[in-house]
Amino acid sequence: MKNFQINENHTKKMQIRFSMGGVKIHCSRIDEFTQWVDRIIMKKMMLVTCLCWMSSSAFALDLMQAYQRAQNSDPTWRAQQLQYQADQLNLGLAQGNLLPTVTLSGNITRKSQEISQLNNVSISPEFLSSSSSTSRQITLTARQPLFRWDAWQALKQVKTSLSLSEVTLRLQQQQHILNVSEAYFNVLRQQSLTAAYLQEEKALLEQLNMMNAKLREGLVAKSEVSEANAQYQNARANRIGTHVQLVLAQEQLAQLIGPYHESLAVLRDDFQFQKPVPESLEAWSQLAQTQNLAIQQARLQRQYAEDARRVEQAARYPQVEAVGSYGYAKQSPESFMSPDGQFDQVGIEMNWNVFSGGRVNKNVQKAAVLVKKSEAELDAAIRKAHTDVKQAYLQVETDQAKLQARQAAMNSADLVARASKAQYQEGLKTMVDVLLAQRNAFSAKQDYLNAQYDYLKHVLQLKAAVGQLTEQDVQEMNAWLIQKAI
Numbered sequence: 001m002k003n004f005q006i007n008e009n010h011t012k013k014m015q016i017r018f019s020m021g022g023v024k025i026h027c028s029r030i031d032e033f034t035q036w037v038d039r040i041i042m043k044k045m046m047l048v049t050c051l052c053w054m055s056s057s058a059f060a061l062d063l064m065q066a067y068q069r070a071q072n073s074d075p076t077w078r079a080q081q082l083q084y085q086a087d088q089l090n091l092g093l094a095q096g097n098l099l100p101t102v103t104l105s106g107n108i109t110r111k112s113q114e115i116s117q118l119n120n121v122s123i124s125p126e127f128l129s130s131s132s133s134t135s136r137q138i139t140l141t142a143r144q145p146l147f148r149w150d151a152w153q154a155l156k157q158v159k160t161s162l163s164l165s166e167v168t169l170r171l172q173q174q175q176h177i178l179n180v181s182e183a184y185f186n187v188l189r190q191q192s193l194t195a196a197y198l199q200e201e202k203a204l205l206e207q208l209n210m211m212n213a214k215l216r217e218g219l220v221a222k223s224e225v226s227e228a229n230a231q232y233q234n235a236r237a238n239r240i241g242t243h244v245q246l247v248l249a250q251e252q253l254a255q256l257i258g259p260y261h262e263s264l265a266v267l268r269d270d271f272q273f274q275k276p277v278p279e280s281l282e283a284w285s286q287l288a289q290t291q292n293l294a295i296q297q298a299r300l301q302r303q304y305a306e307d308a309r310r311v312e313q314a315a316r317y318p319q320v321e322a323v324g325s326y327g328y329a330k331q332s333p334e335s336f337m338s339p340d341g342q343f344d345q346v347g348i349e350m351n352w353n354v355f356s357g358g359r360v361n362k363n364v365q366k367a368a369v370l371v372k373k374s375e376a377e378l379d380a381a382i383r384k385a386h387t388d389v390k391q392a393y394l395q396v397e398t399d400q401a402k403l404q405a406r407q408a409a410m411n412s413a414d415l416v417a418r419a420s421k422a423q424y425q426e427g428l429k430t431m432v433d434v435l436l437a438q439r440n441a442f443s444a445k446q447d448y449l450n451a452q453y454d455y456l457k458h459v460l461q462l463k464a465a466v467g468q469l470t471e472q473d474v475q476e477m478n479a480w481l482i483q484k485a486i
Contacts, residue, residue: 062265063184064478066257067471070180073258080172087165094158097151106138139327146322146348150314157307164300171293174469181460181474183253188266189453190246193446197239200442204232207438211431224431231435235442265481267452273400276459281393284466288389289382291467298381302374309367315360318352385465392462399455406448410441417441456480 071077112132145151208228214220254260278284289295326344353360420437423429456477463469 060265061260061262062478062481063181064474066184066253066260066264067177067180067474069257069260070176074176074180074256077172077176080169080176084165084169087162090158091162094151094155097154098145098148100142100144102140102142104138104140106136108134108136110134133331133333135329135331137327137329139325141323141325143349144322145319147318147320149317150311150319153307153311153314157304157311160300160304160307164297164304167293167296167300170467171297174293174464174467177469177471177474178460178464180253180256181477182457183249183256184264185453185456186249187246187253187264189449190242190249191264191266192449194239194242194246196442196445196449197235197242200438201232201235201239203438204228204235204435207431207435208232220431227432227435231439265478268480268482271452271480273403273455275400276396276462281390284389284393284462285386287466287468288385292381292385292389292465293467294381295378295385296467298374298378302371302378305367305371305374309364309371312360312363312367315353315363318350321349321351323347323349388465389462392458392465395458396455396462399451399458402451403448403455406444406451410444410448413437413441413444 110132111134208225211220211225211228215222215225278287324344324346326342328342330340417434417437417440420429420434424431424434459477460469460473463473
């Protein structure tokens with residue numbers, strides 16, 4: 001800026017001459033100058049804002065995309081899937097105990113023996129001799145269980161465990177959806193709160209600077225400046241704390257979906273409360289009794305414990321198998337006593353553990369105790385599901401009133417803050433009144449933001465409480481988002 005000149009006749013008559021970038025500008029009034037500067041700044045801010053919005057919207061990551069990434073990136077979810085695959089292999093292992101087994105065995109044996117007497121007649125050492133022989137044998141043996149009560153009961157137990165594994169995976173998938181969704185919305189919550197605290201901090205800083213200027217002119221009391229500084233420092237501390245929470249929320253989301261550099265899609269401005277269907281607590285409780293995955297898991301755990309008890313009881317029964325073998329034996333040197341040639345045998349073999357030191361009875365008693373334990377756990381799961389459904393439903397039911405009340409309070413507080421600021425300019429309000437009104441306005445805005453994300457969390461928890469949280473719910477919530485910058 002060159003040749004900047006101001007000829008002042010207070011504020012109404014002012015001559016401003018300056019050159020910028022080779023362009024000479026002449027303004028006769030200070031307000032014309034400020035309006036020109038404001039237009040330039042506003043145009044630049046609009047340009048930067050548009051570029052930022054276009055950049056963020058082009059690469060914004062929505063909830064559905066985050067969930068899809070989590071399916072491929074979350075190591076915990078991957079481990080749970082692999083565990084399910086491993087559990088499926090147990091069926092083949094249990095079935096193998098009832099199928100025939102075929103073994104192939106063979107051996108080579110060399111035998112040496114010294115001969116020191118013959119027909120009970122001692123002979124001199126020079127007549128001592130030795131003999132050696134080598135025998136070779138190969139045998140193919142087949143066994144077919146005829147009566148294996150323990151194996152049949154173990155097979156039933158494995159089938160129960162497969163159903164249990166499937167329900168457990170569904171429960172883990174539901175929890176995975178809940179974790180990803182809550183982590184995603186938690187980032188949005190902290191982003192919104194950080195932006196709100198930053199806005200409050202900037203407004204209070206401008207207010208503080210204005211008050212300091214008036215203090216130097218003796219127009220305001222020092223106590224008012226101290227109050228403004230206290231409000232500013234408090235807003236600054238809140239902004240710093242919320243920013244830390246934002247970083248932690250982003251880290252938690254990255255733990256599930258992997259590192260990401262895109263911005264996140266945010267809630268629509270026209271976000272409206274939508275009460276889940278059905279609309280009665282009784283209907284949700286009935287759904288929980290029939291579809292709650294934790295209850296289904298507990299029921300299968302009880303069935304698994306009962307199967308385990310029958311497996312232990314089966315140890316009291318004998319095991320009967322059909323055995324057949326075929327083989328070939330050869331001995332060298334050959335003799336008339338050597339069993340050279342082929343051989344085969346077929347028979348029935350029975351094994352019965354008549355006495356094992358009381359271990360079987362103790363195992364049966366232990367299994368019976370575990371059955372009672374599983375029954376208690378089932379009762380606990382039913383009670384917990386009832387409580388969770390009732391709690392989530394009542395929270396969702398009150399969210400509508402809370403959202404409406406928080407929004408009305410936010411709008412009212414904003415009007416009061418604006419009115420207080422205008423009345424302060426007219427000398428009708430003190431700066432303390434203005435600061436109090438501003439604090440109430442920002443607090444009301446933060447309460448409304450929290451109410452929005454509390455509602456989303458409660459809807460997810462309600463669906464999960466009845467075992468109905470699926471990818472379809474993720475898609476429905478994804479429709480509440482819009483790709484724009486915060």
